[in-house]
Amino acid sequence: MFESLTQRLSGTIERLRGRGRLTEENIRESLREVRIALLEADVALPVVQALIERIKVRAVGQEVLKSLTPGQALIKVVRDEMTAVMGSQASDLNLNVPAPAVILMAGLQGAGKTTTVGKLAKHLKEKRKKKVMVVSADVYRPAAIEQLKTLAQQVDVIFFPSSADQKPEAIVRAAIDDAKKSFVDVLLVDTAGRTSIDDAMMAEIKALHSAVNPAETLFVVDSMTGQDAAVTAKHFGEALPLTGVVLTKTDGDARGGAALSVRYITQRPIKFIGVGEKPDGLDVFHPDRIASRILDMGDVLSLVEQVESQVDKDKAQKLAEKVAKGKKFDLNDMKDQLEQMQNMGGIHGLMDKLPGMGQIPDSVKNQVTGKEVPRMVAIINSMTKKERRNPGLLNGSRRARIAKGAGLTPADVNKLMKQYQQMEKMMSKLAGGGMKGLMRGMKGMMGARGGMPFR
Template identity: 60%
Template sequence: MFDNLTQKLTQTFKNLRGQGRLSEENISEALREVRLALLEADVALPVVKDFIGRVKAKAMGEEVTRSLTPGQVFIKIVHDELVHLMGDHNDRLDLSARPPAVILLAGLQGSGKTTTSAKLALWLQEKEKKRVLLVSTDVYRPAAMEQLAHLGRDIGVDVYPTRANERPVDIARRALEEARRRNDDVLIVDTAGRLHIDSEMMAEAQELARAVNPVELLFVVDAMTGQDAVNTAKAFDAALPLTGVILTKTDGDARGGAALSVRAVTGKPIKFLGVGEKVRKGLEPFHPERMASRILGMGDIVSLVEQVQQEVDEDQARRMADKLRKGKGFDLEDFREQLRQLDRMGGMASLMDKLPGMGELPAEVQGQLQDNKQFRRLEAIINSMTAEERRHPDIIKASRRRRIALGSGTNVPEVNRLLKQFEQMQKMLKKMGKGKGGLSRLLGMNPKAMMKGGLPFR
């Protein structure tokens, strides 16, 4: 998300940093570029006008024009205004009600409500240690009910059984009674959608809301629909007492206009971002400050460290660090495990926008790094090797390479390329193993302490 916007803003700020002093002329020029970049990112025009006006008012002040590093101060102003535009801080779910707290999800058909219901249930179960019950009230699409039941089994969350010949409000009431009987902490209600907004859908959602009195009524919207996402959010907000928004499919949205517009247009906070189709690890809380840093090409090291600490097996990482320090080397078994850990963290695509400076890479290089299919091909090649070959790659000569290529459905040049990449990684890790740091240092970082250190406006 925000790939195009990040590239354009990075170039604008690079030009500004070359200025010894900022004047009204070069500030106006920079603001024109920022305005154009926001419009191309599909940010709503009224939001762009308001944003540029606030940045200009601050940028023309004495603090900027007299600063020894005016370019840095200007970037800081843009960063702070982006944070304000997206909501200032992370808005957590309000689960303070007497259990079971009801969360109702509303939105158009195809926005990802059913998958998001399962993602949210898993997040609450794992991160908040809540007992969760899921229920679908989409009686118009029996497949949606079956999908939720399947997802529930996959993640280990109970789904209340329903039938398509029942009224949605009756299903919701009975599910609430069952959640009370079971002493569940949270009931998540997945509602029906339509291909477009209509009065019947809104009336049903309103009736459901009155029946179960949700503490959170979340609007689920596909970020890839851009301006349509904002207009739809506005219509739902007018009809329902929304408490927040979940943006889905954000990994497929290179522009990001919805994320920058929806808070300003509706006044409702973005609470979560949906990433990818996988239910596991496919939902992340929305932090405006961290997102602003990503947009400006500064990455999001805090979220990256949190992600590594949550997903990487710390004991295994330390064992590998010890192995390298003792000179035992890094073999293809280790390499395969690193590929699997990357996959568990959502692949390179989920990591790239958290790393500073990635937006400056050429689009072609970014595309190659984000190609998760390539990682799966690498793993297939390693899986076709014997245990002896994985532990001692130097024995893999021509005949073995042909056999490995045949077994993995690849070709010999791909096997050669993997072995070359592995050899280069092995040399790099050998150097890292001799000093302090590496992954073990990353695992020991404290995200909260990092946040106190501020952002590197350089």
């Protein structure tokens, strides 16, 4: 997400960063480039105008021009104003109501409502420690009910059955009664997809809202529709008392205009963003972190949280103890590390959270396809247990056999072994010299030639 916007802005930002002196002319020129970049990213025109005006007012004042580092000060102003346009800070769900807290999900057909219900159920169960029930009031698409049932089983939450011959209001009332008896904390209600011009469907969801009085009414919108996402959300906001927005399919949206437009136009906070199809592909929306990512400053806080929540702490502890005792880091250990990286979205999933990615040429970034880690794991899986424990056994004929078993080439096996040797060297440095040893090992890896794995 934001790839094209980041690329356009990073050049402007880089030119500003080193400026010891800025003039009003410099600032006007830079803001012209920022304006073009925002419009190309499909940010709504009123949002672009308001954002540029707010930056200009602060930029030509004492805050920037009189600063000791005016370039850096202007970048901070741009980041602050982008953050303000997107809502300043993360907006939490209001669950402080008598149980069950009902969350009603509304949105267009194909926006990803049902998938989002599954993701939100998993988030509430695992991150908020809530007992969750889900129910489908989509009586027009029986497949939606079955889809939600499957998702509920995957994320291990309670599914309340419904059928196409029932009325949506009756389904939800029955679900609320059952949720009370089962001491459920949160009830997530999936509704039928509708368009804002379909009067009958809009009347139905208004009646459903009045009947169940939800604690939260979230509008689920596909970020890939760009400016239309903000316009559609505004129409729904006029019909329903929305409490927040969920942006879906953000991993497929390289422009990111919807994220910058929706909050300003609807005056409703973006509460979550959906990434990917997996049940854990839902992130809390942090405007300050998103602004930093857009300006190519990375999102290290989210990366740290992701590592803390998804790394297997028992395996990490065992590896640390093994290394501390001076035992050799083998290919089984490497496989564990690779699988944990894959759980975090692979190399591709981590890249957009790292600072400075906008400066890396596309030719290098395009080498990262998302297939690197699975291929490396496939190579290790093609080895015998003895070979994984004793990598020194891997002569030419064994490497040829392993490559054939993994459906790859001996050159791919050689690349993996080179990376293993670098990791093994880094681990032995850590055992021998603590943090200083690790830093030396990492410097060696950074200086090592060989480029991206598995082009």
